[in-house]
Amino acid sequence: MKVVVIGGTGLIGSKLVPALGENGHEAVAAAPRTGVDTLTGEGLAEVLEGASVVVDVSNSPSFEDDAVMEFFRTSTANLLRAEAEAGVTHHVALSVVGTERLQESGYFRAKRAQEELIKASGMPYSIVRATQFFEFLEGIAAAATDGDTVRLAPVKIQPILSDDVAAAVGRTAVGSPVNGVVEVAGPDAFQLDVLIGQGLAAGNDPRTVVTDPHAPYFGTELQETTLLPGPGARIAETRFADWLAQRS
Structure with a gap:
């Protein structure tokens, strides 16, 4: 089948496209950069011609509150409209575990708006919510850094390797629409401040992690389980310790 991957040159898309091709799709x-712009609609009709599935793993170029909301609302609406005209039968979108619990953050408000547009569209769909990627832990540390101090809440997190996310999205894309949410997570849960401290130490980073129950996470104060998936989550295989050892 023809599968169009929106954001196909990014972190997840660049893994997903060749994997789908290797499986005969x-x-x-x-x-x-390939001539398709979901914000303007440029190239959408042409690329969707003959497509059965569209997978949206794109992300906003700006995380500023208004800009990220405009990106997800406009691009998702344009995409869903073009899919309906092209006869696409399955829309798959990548989202984030805990989105509905992180609504003090402009980014997560925008992701929720994206999800709601998909659900209301009438298009058969599957939303894959992933926990934070191993590769994004450095970004979490950067956002929580003040000088030489990284201030983080002692809450649980269950991160996942981006390769495993791409595999989960691919499996969902070639299956039947679930018309709901699928959660995916890594195999191990950690305490966020401890995990980031381990990552910094492995990279010989001199910053000090300070535990603060009220430390904001991208603008949102976290509860113990805010970042954790539900009991029905699909669990990936790659462990953080193995990934960290390979990087080292």
Whole structure:
């Protein structure tokens, strides 16, 4: 089947497109650099011609509150409209575990708006919510850094390797629409401040992690289980310790 991957040149898309191709599907990477712009609609009709599935793993170029909301609302609406006209039968979108619990953050408000547009569209769909990627832990540390101090709440997190996310999205894309949410997570839960401290130490980073129950996470104060998936989550295989050892 033909699968169009919106954001197909990014972190997840660049893993997903070749994996789908290796399994016999016609996978097409769609992104501004390939002539497809979901914000303007440029190239959408052409790339969606003959497509059965569209997978949206794109992300906003700006995380500023208004800009990220405009990106997800506009691009998702344009994409869903073009899919209906092209006869696409399955829309798959990548989202984030805990989105509905992180609504003090402009980014997560925008992701929730994206999800609601998909659910209301009438298009058969599957939303894959993933926990934070191993590769994004450095970004979490950066956002929580003040000088030489990284201030983080002692809450649980169950991160996942981006390769495992791409595999989960791929399996969902070639299956039947679930018309709901699928959660995916890594195999191990950690305390966020301890995990980030381990990552910094492994990279010989001199910053000090300070435990603060009220430390904001991208603008949101966290509860113990805010970042954890539900009991029905699909669990990936790659462990953080193994990934960290390979990097080292």
